[in-house]
Amino acid sequence: MPAVRPLARPASPSTRLAAALVPSLLLAFPLLLGGCGRHERDMQMTEAPGRTTVGAAPNAPLPPQGSQPRRGPTGAAAPADDGQWTMATKDYANTRYSTLAQIDTATVKNLQLKWTFETGVLRGHEEAPLVVGSTMYIVTPYPNILYALDLTKEGALRWKYEPKPMAAAQGVACCDVVNRGPAYADGKIFYNTLDAHTVAVDASTGRELWRTKVGDIQIGETVTMAPMVAKGKVFVGNSGGELGVRGWITALDASTGKIAWRAYNTGPDNDVLIGARFRPFYPSDSGVDLGVKTWPPDKWKIGGGNVWGFLAYDPELDLLYHGTGNPGSWNPELRPGDNKWSTGVFARDPDDGQAVWYYQSSPHDLFDHDGINESILVDLPWQGQPRKLMLRPERNGFFYVMDRTSGQVLSATAYGYVNSAKGVDLKTGRLIPNDAKQPQTGKVVREICPAAPGLKDWQPAAWSPKLRLVFLPHQNLCMDWEGVEASYIAGTPYVGVNTKFYAGPGGHRGELLAWDPLAAKPVWSVKERFPVWSGTVVTAGDVVFYGTMDGYFKAVNARTGAPLWQFKVGSGIISQPVTYRGPDGKQYVAVVSGVGGWSGAIVAAGLDPRDSTAGGGFVNAMRDLPQYTGKGGTVYVFALP
């Protein structure tokens, strides 16, 4: 069980009540630590200096209740809530906020399981269910089956569609065979298959309308991300940086599947779609063909910069936002330079893909700190002036508040323990590296924090416009790094790297954190035994839902973090919970269980717990997961009685 730590002054009678519960939970905390700090490493880390910033910033004020903007958080990017859930991110703004409030902090304790549905697939389920009208749509991990479930009949199967992706794609995917969900628009369901195809399916019949090959698994390309549909186009990006695949984002015509444009994230400006409109905020991002010149000759050709995270779109600015993955394929000594346009975020014109601005969160990335985490679009006053902001909880450990019209960084604050970098220079926008933690071939470097998955990986945060808080599911892992003599691939011996992840300061491996982006301060946090690898959803009822890898679906008070309700599901949760209004007018909450992904591969892929470096080092931090959960693949739907 987690411990709750309030960091904010309670703002209402109900939160005061919840806060009264807290001391007992705090008392329980050391005991719990002992329970999960089974590894010497963990225990050592609890003694480590430089603790997480959480706890260092008490008394962050909460906004008064009822301060919700009339038009929602960002106007057109998060329009009025119709009770459906038509894209993984809930809206273009990535809020994952629902105005439904039938289930609130008082009633949530009465939640009951209403029905379940078995997906029949036992790999990591990272997807978000969609709800359109009276139908729920579920996409499974490979083999990427699409199910349509009848919400008027407790999830009875309406139809299923099986795209039958190439089996070989499983051997290409780096980090389990996940899928992060479909998108709905104009009577069609769109999604991506692991073997790098995008499909459109008739939402009422399950008939395939078109199928487009967007990448080639033979060169290592897969697609795991949830597409976004806007302005008649479906936006899709590729995975495969670990295999040296060059990253891109592409737009397909939603009615025909024809590729409208494709923008690469390395290479000459023509390929990157950098032209006259490109106005990056920082001078270091200006220049001709930086996607070539910030690499030694030709290295950009297998340079990574993939697009596998969530996309965002602002209809008023008419800008599409996407992150880019880590630079691939080369030991960093062989790729001196910023390695653009990897590990950053682009704003593009959705009609033609032309770049408008770019910001690089980790120039010359050394740690696999992809820039693919979500961008949450919010309109808020910044230092007294209304601004169009973008909130980015980055993998490198810094929470960025940016101006989404220009790409300017307004603030960047560590939201956990970070020693891989010293901060962000707000004048130049550049990350300030920490030389002492720089890996080098032939060198052993200990206690690099955060580890390769970053302080937060793909798992998406939620934003409550009502409370003006971001709810961040994330991990607290550090790593040791050392070169090893001999690994072997395709008949070729090479010099490998052992990375070993383990719990960071505090000894817990995961956390749900409430973060105030304007004050750049934590408000409360819930510690978890394992990385919180699920997404989150927050409601107008001030309830935050998330899942844990040991198989609990939980509800906490959005104002205080106080636990309100939990339900033990069949397998660990690494998916994206959603909430919707059912055909009967009631509010429902749905989540898919099925542990796996990079973090859960020890269960889903059966990695050997004795091999501390398996799963890219993740197994070391997850040895005890098989004691808590097994494989699964089930949709759970809850409502009040």
Place this chain on the structure above:
Amino acid sequence: MLAGLVVVMAAGVGGVALRQRLATGTPRQQPRLTAAATPHLAAGSATTVLAADSAPVVGYAPPTRLERPGGGRELRVCADPNNLPFSNARGEGFENRLAELVARELGATVRYTWWAQRRGFARNTLNARVCDLVMGVPSSYELAWPTRPYYRSTYVFVVRKDRGLRVRSFDDAVLRRPGLRIGVQVIGDDYANTPPAHALARRGLGDHVVGYTVYGDYAQPNPPARVVEAVARGEVDVAVVWGPLAGYFAPRQPVSLELTPVAPQIDPPFLPFVFDIAMATRRGDSTFRGQLERILVARRPAIDSILAEYGVPRVDVGAHATAPDPAPDPAFESALDTAPAPTHDLPPGTAVSLRP
């Protein structure tokens, strides 16, 4: 050539697709399940399907048994279906030949599970118990229990003879010649990389490096061969390539190529270019490993002969590498005690056999 091969067919789309591709002569990736080894055999063969999602191995695994429930003995081998000179689905690689040799000695037939040898290979094959033997891994490989090594090879410099370039060491001035292009294979996982990629980076020669992913395009035959072809085509002036790959593909290019073992063999403080290669069993499979090691000793001349036939550059043997394949010795067990152990401590600069 493939006498005694037992064929297991994959269920599902992938297997069918592979068979079709094989029929047209372009083997492709089929990493998931067992697949047909040859098109004509596949059509009417067995139908066993193996679950790759086995539970994690806890403690030491049960020992390998060759006896099959229906009678007969099988040697279950996992191999890449598209990676000469090591193996392919047509049985044309030297690891296929070695599997045949080992199976003969064990009175068994070979059954393959095909899987592209990439990240996750050991986990999905040997350690998922879909097979009991992998024919080649470095002897310090930690994901398995390797046998004693059966050959030691080295990275080599590959140049076109008609270029007249003499490259013997990473420190040769010729590598610094302006505009010189050096092909290396890259792995694609940041710090993990091939030794030449590290060595050239360390010497500030990154601008000269042209990268070829080891993975390549799996739709093409033997994707890692591209780096050797690049030298022949003049895309690069020199390539630094793992010996067995270069030794096999160099003589198959339209122009004459020259292979020179790299120096130093170990780039201080510790970047090795020479690797011992062993067969791999599951951790704890000691009886089976013992059986294999006895075969490695007893049939060493035959093994050397196969490696020589494929042009594997050796740094652990001398003249006897080209000895003819003797008939199996029925009393090989008794010969074990007197068989000399492989020599692995030759001084640097020892002559290397590069010719088939």
